Amino acid sequence: MDDRPVILLVVGEHADVVEQEFRARYDRDYRIELAAGLTAGLDRARELVAEGAQIAMIAAEHVLADGTAIELLHNVPAVVATARRVALVAWDDFADALDDLRAAALRRDMDTFVLIPRGPRDEEFHTALIELLSEWGWSVGRPLVTVTDVVAEPGDRGAAAVRDLLERLGFPHRALTPDDDEAQEMAEAAGPEAELPLVRTFTGRVVSAATPATVTEAIYGGFDTIPEGVIADVAIVGGGPAGLAAAVYAASEGLATVMLERDAIGGQAGSSSMIRNYLGFPRGISGMRLAQRSRIQAGRFGARFFTGRPAIRIEPGPPDEPEHQHVHVTGAQLCARTVVLATGVKYRRLGVPGVDDLVGAGVYYGAATSMARELQDRDVYVVGGGNSAGQAAVHLAKFAGAVTILVRRASLAETMSDYLVREIDATPTIQVRTRTVVADGGGDGRLQWLRLEDLDTGEHSKTAADGLFCLLGAEPDCSWLPDGLALDERGFVLTGRDVPRDAWVDGQPPASLETTVPGVFAVGDVRAGSMKRVASASGEGASVLPLVHAHLARLRAREFGA
Template identity: 50%
Template sequence: MTPEDTRPTPVILVLGADYRDAMVDVLTQRYSVDYEIIAPSTMEETIEVLTDLRTGSRPVALAACEFFAEGEKATHLLAKFQKFMPSARRLVYVPVDRFRGSVAQLRESLAEGRLDLYLMLPQGARDEEFHTAISETLSDWAQSASYSEIDGTRIIADGPSPDLARIRDFLDRMGLPNTVHAPDSPAGVAALAAAGPDATLPLLQAPHDDYLLSNPSNADLGAVLYGRPADIGEEAICDLVIVGAGPAGLGAAVYAASEGLDTLIIDQGPIGGQAGTSSMIRNYLGFPRGISGMRLAQRARSQAVRFGARFLAGQEVTALRVGDGPDGCHVVELGGSSVRGRTVLIATGVDYRRLGVEPLEDLVGRGVNYGAAASTSREVKNKDVFVVGGGNSAGQAAVHLSRFARHVTILVRREGLGATMSSYLIREIEGNPRITVRPRTVVTDGGGEGHLEWLTLRDVDSGAEERVDAAGLYLLIGAEPTCQWLPPVVARDDLGFVLAGADTPWQSWQGGRPPEPYATTVPGIYVAGDIRCGSMKRVASASGEGAGVVPLVHAFLAPDAG
C-alpha cells in the first residue's frame, strides 16, 4: 500500500440557495464515486463545514457557488474562501435566467483571478460541455496539487537533492505520475533489496514492474520511453530532424508528420521545452479556461506520434555537421551517436540565465529552482517563497505557487511588470492577496542548512539590503540561447540567437535575395521559436513559426528544387 491509498476523499463544496439542490444532483450523478460532495443548507451548517474544512484534513478540489441575484456576490464569497483553501478551484454556477445579467461581472472577476470559471447550470441531462469543463478543472487541480491516486513510478530517495529535483521534473513534465518514498519505507526497503548493494539513490522503480534505474540520467529516462539514437538506425535518413521539442518543434512535428515527412524530434530534456514548465497558459488560442504547459505539450506530442513522428527525449545534441552525410544530408551528433536528416530545424529555445550567486547555486534542488518546478509546490505549503523574473513564465509560476505558499513575492529589477508581462497576468497578480511585487530589487545572497532558509535582497536604487526568510526561490530570468553546438557557418547575432531570412548577412544571399523566412545561412537548415533572432517569445508565435517551416522543407525537398 502506498501513501496515496490512505488519502481522504477530496471534497466538492456546493454553496447556494435557489439552485443548490439542482447543482448537487448534477454533480452527484457524475462525481460522487471519487469526490465527497458537501452542500450545507443553512448558515450555521455552512460555518460548521467551513470550520472543519479549514483544518486541511480533507482537500477541497472545487468550490462551486451560486450566482446570487441579491445579497453578497458569489465572487466575494469565493475570495474569502481562497484564504484558507487556496488550492481549490473556484466556480460560479449561474441559472439560465440570471446568465445575461451576470456575464460582465463574472468576466471582470475572471480577469482579476477571483474565480477560475463560470458555467451555466445544465438545463437537461448529459450536458457534456458542462461536464467537460468540470472534468478539466478537477484534472487540473489534481495535477497541480500532486494529488494523484495512481501508483506510478516510485522514487526512492533520502531527501531533497539536485538529482531528485531533476528526475521529478522530467517525470512530471512527461505526465508520468510519481511518488517519493524514503529508503526505510516498505516500498523503499523492497526496491533497495531488489536493486542490490550497488544501487545509488535516487532509485526508480517502474509501476507494477521490477524494472529499476539507479540515479538515471535524462538520457536514461528518455530511453525508457522512446529508445536511444541507435534505435533510429545507422542507415536511416530523415526528411526533417527537429532539435528542440518546445512549441516551435512540436508545431513543426505535427504539420511535417501529417504531410508525410519522415520526422524525428530530439530534445535534451522532457518534451515541452521551457513552455512545458508553465503551470497555466491562459492566452493560447482555443483554450478559454487555460491549459498547463505540460498538458499542451502532451497533446501536441500525441498528435505528432499519431502521424508517425518519432521522438528522442533526454538526448543532448553536441554538434551539427553540415552536408556531411550521404547525398549531402546533415549529420546531427548526440555524444557517441548520430542521426541524419535531409533538413534540420533548430528549435532549441532558450534557457533561464543563471543568477550567479554561488551559495544559492549550491542549493539548486534544495529550495532553489531554475524554472517553475511545479513538482515542488506542495513542499512550500504555508511558507514564504520568492520568484525572480518579470516575464509571463514568472507570473504564471507566482500565481500557481500562491495556491500553496503562505505568500509569494515577485522580485524584478525593473520599475514593474508592465514592460515584460501580459496584461491578463498583471491583473491576476494585482487581484491576488497572496502575491506581492517588489520592483527594483535583486537577490545578492542566501543560504540554509541543507535547504534554502533565507535570502538577502538589495534595493537597486539605495543599495540597502534586507535579510528575509525564504523556503523557496524560483529563478525565471533572462534568455540564454541554447545553440552552442551549431557550426559557425550557421550565422548568429552577437547574443547567440540564430539569424534567418532578411536578418542574415548579405554575403550569404543568393542572387541578391535573402533566404526565405525561417531559413538560415545554410540551405536546408531552418530556425523557429525563441532561438530565432527577433522572435516574439510567446507560445502561440513559436508553434506558428514551427508550422511555417514545413512548406519551406517541402520546397527544399522537391525533386526540381534548385
C-alpha cells in the same frame, strides 16, 4: 473515515438540480457536500479545512440567499487557496449577470463560470468541471494511480531533479523514503551496490543513483532507440511548442518527421503551471498537458520522437549526399533533408555563488511545479519579470505562505502579459518588489536566507527565504551549431533578411525562417527577433512548413534534372 476529496456545492434555489448533476457524475470519486448560502458555504469550507479534508472544488450558484457566487468565491482563497472555484449560473440569470461574471473572471475571483444544465448529458458543463478537477488532481491532490516510484532521503537534490523531470513528462509518481516497505523491495531488486535515489519505472526497471538523464534513458531507451539508416524529410531539434507545432504540421502533411529532445518534451513551456492566453483553451492549460497532447497528436500522424538525445553536431552529408544534413547525437546520427532548429533557450544563472551552490536545495531554475507542494506555508521568492515568472508565482501562491516577485524593472507591465499582472494584483499573498535583485544567499545545507539589493538606493536587506525560483532572461545554447550558421551578438540564430548581406546568395536573402545554411531553419525562442511567447513559437513552427516544402521541391527538381 471518508478520505475522498471534497466538492463543496454552495446552493440556492436550484439546489436539487445542482446536487443531482454533481452526484450523478462525481459521487464515486469525490465527497459531495452541500451548504445553503454564502455564509454557510464559507463556514463549511473552514470546517472542512479544520478537519483536514482536501477541497478539490467549490461550486456556487450565482444567486444565493445572502449574496452572490462572486462574493463567495472571492473569499475562498483565504480559506483554501488550492480549491478550484466555479460559478454556476441559471439560464434566467445569465444575461443580467454576464458583465459581472466576466469582470470577476478577469480579477481572478473565480476559475470559470458555467451554465447550470437544463437537461441530461450536458457534456460542455462537465468538460469544464473535469478540466479543472484534472488540473487540481495533478498539481494538488496527486494521482492515486502512479507509474513511477522515487526513493530518496528527504531533501535529496538529485531526487528533486528527477521528480521535476517526471512532472514535466506527465508521469504520475510516488515519493518514498528508504524506510518504506516498497522502497526496501526496490533496493533488493537494484542489488547490494544500489545507491539513492532509486527510481522504478513503469517497465519495472530500477535505476540506481538516478539522474534525469538515466531515468529518461530507462523510460524511453527500450522503444525509441535511433535506428541506423534513418533518412528524414524533417529533423526537428527541440521539443518545445515551436518544435511540436512543426512536428504536427510536417507529419500531418506526409513528411517523414523525427524529433530530438535532450530533456523533457515541452521545453520551458512544459514547466508552466497554467497558460491562460493560448488560443482555444479558455480555461487555460498547463504546459505539461499542452506538451502531452501535442506529442500524442504528432505521433498519431507518424512523427517519431527520440527523447533524452541531445544533438551535438550538424554536418553536411558526404559527397554522394550533398543535399543532406547529418544530425549527430551521442552514439548515433540522423540523416535529414531539412533541419528545423527549435532548441529554445535556457534561464540565465543568477551568478551569485552562495545561491547557485544551493541549486536543488531550495533554489530552482525554472518553474519547478513539483516543488510547490513542498513549500506549504513557506516564504518563497521568484526572480524574473516574464510570463513564466508570473505563472510560477501564481501557482506557488496556492501553497506558500507568502510569495515575493523580484524584478529589475520599474513595473511588471513592461515584460509580463496584462492578464498575469491582474492575477498577481488580485492575489493577496503575492508581493512585487521592483528595482530589486538578489545580492547574496545561503543556509545550512539548503536555502534559509537572501540578501536583497535595492537598485535605486543601493541599500541591502536580509530576509528569511525557504525557496527561490529563478526565471530570468534567456540564453540560447547554439555552441554546437556549425560555424557557417550565423548568430547575432547574443548568440541567437539569424534568419531571413537578418542574416549578414555577405551570406545572401545572388543578392537574395534566405527564406524568412531559413538560416545561412540552406535547408536548416530556426523557429521559436532560439531565433533572433522571436517574440518569446508560447503562441508565437507555435505559429513559427507551423509557418516553417511551406519553406520546408519549397526546399524539398528544389531538391527533387535538382535530382530530376540530374
